[in-house]
Amino acid sequence: SQKIEQNSEALNIQEGKTATLTCNYTNYSPAYLQWYRQDPGRGPVFLLLIRENEKEKRKERLKVTFDTTLKQSLFHITASQPADSATYLCALGKYGNNRLAFGKGNQVVVIP
Amino acid sequence: EAQVTQNPRYLITVTGKKLTVTCSQNMNHEYMSWYRQDPGLGLRQIYYSMNVEVTDKGDVPEGYKVSRKEKRNFPLILESPSPNQTSLYFCASSLSGLNQPQHFGDGTRLSIL
Numbered sequence: 001s002q003k004i005e006q007n008s009e010a011l012n013i014q015e016g017k018t019a020t021l022t023c024n025y026t027n028y029s030p031a032y033l034q035w036y037r038q039d040p041g042r043g044p045v046f047l048l049l050i051r052e053n054e055k056e057k058r059k060e061r062l063k064v065t066f067d068t069t070l071k072q073s074l075f076h077i078t079a080s081q082p083a084d085s086a087t088y089l090c091a092l093g094k095y096g097n098n099r100l101a102f103g104k105g106n107q108v109v110v111i112p
Numbered sequence: 113e114a115q116v117t118q119n120p121r122y123l124i125t126v127t128g129k130k131l132t133v134t135c136s137q138n139m140n141h142e143y144m145s146w147y148r149q150d151p152g153l154g155l156r157q158i159y160y161s162m163n164v165e166v167t168d169k170g171d172v173p174e175g176y177k178v179s180r181k182e183k184r185n186f187p188l189i190l191e192s193p194s195p196n197q198t199s200l201y202f203c204a205s206s207l208s209g210l211n212q213p214q215h216f217g218d219g220t221r222l223s224i225l
Binding site for chain 1: 116147152153154155156157160162168170171202204209210211212213214215216217218219
């Protein structure tokens with residue numbers, strides 16, 4: 001069965017540095033991949049979507065890459081700020097399959 | 113303001129007492145879905161709806177019912193709640209499917225005693 005892996009250990013990073021999160025998957029060939037941010041007690045908030053024919057997507061200080069050979073997506077937050085502290089979820093999907101498969105999330109803590 | 117609204121936000125109830133969690137969106141979205149989020153398991157889809165009167169099971173539909181009589185509303189019904197349905201529930205919507213940004217509500221924390 002499909003498996004989506006995000007690091008269960010929190011990423012502690014100094015303010016101003018680049019935070020990099022990994023989303024690995026097996027037994028799955030997603031057509032697109034999404035990243036969400038979730039704060040405690042709140043619902044996930046959409047950040048970026050990248051499709052299988054795209055290598056990289058950017059939005060302000062965020063960058064996502066998608067490597068279908070490595071079966072991996074990397075999520076980068078450049079010039080990280082304490083306000084970036086949250087849990088980040090990756091989600092994978094296929095066209096014609098009405099299910100989004102979510103990873104368990106990876107917490108980021110930005111230290112001032 | 114564009115939003116997905118869930119009610120109630122918190123509920124403590126007892127086994128077997130039917131309950132409904134409401135979900136409403138004001139963005140004229142066609143696609144709506146329900147998820148539950150449990151520690152160590154992540155978000156799992158319960159039911160989804162492609163449009164009015166069109167619903168289908170997600171990954172964990174047992175013990176739940178839904179209906180989609182109007183485009184904006186997608187209630188989640190627990191006919192006979194059990195303790196294993198204690199969880200954090202999220203409703204989400206998108207313009208027309210999953211290959212688009214999903215807009216989530218702020219969640220409903222259910223405790224079934």
